[in-house]
Amino acid sequence: DAGVIQSPRHEVTEMGQEVTLRCKPISGHDYLFWYRQTMMRGLELLIYFNNNVPIDDSGMPEDRFSAKMPNASFSTLKIQPSEPRDSAVYFCASSLGAVGSTQYFGPGTRLLVL
């Protein structure tokens, strides 16, 4: 079975540009998570969805960040406009069920904003 799929794997963009990260969760999973990993802040949750509905977006840094999940097999994380401090690895993860369910991570998107 395919795992969590993320695209692109690497993205280099210039400050002020719009960036869209994409994620396809494992088929049948009902939870989807977006995490960001940086040296300074470690791994932090940005937002998560349950059955395509955003449940907790308290980790989204600011209004420049937005996430959508139009259907059970696709989610996007958008940054507009991007800034150099957004440079990080962005992970998408999915799981089946609530507390105690294992989250399976995608390979991540390494974003560099110049």
Added chain:
Amino acid sequence: AQKITQTQPGMFVQEKEAVTLDCTYDTSDPSYGLFWYKQPSSGEMIFLIYQGSYDQQNATEGRYSLNFQKARKSANLVISASQLGDSAMYFCASSGGGGNKLTFGTGTQLKVEL
């Protein structure tokens, strides 16, 4: 809110020896889960092992075992018979609070030496 503390930024172990990676957690949730993930230099996040707060026995998965001491709020990872391929960053994480979001520690960099 949940908090995970990993006090060992780096660890060395000889090949074929056992190693313990420390993790303490702080939560007020009555039901929670504890996870360990491995992140090799290639960057992906690999699930290793899970322990539920109500599980009576320590979790084991192959060479990995979780030493769960609820009263001490510790969830240490034990890797037996270390292999060179175990060299990686290891993250402890917890979930709870009615949702499934993970709170991660800062990680321990493990280096397995010949």
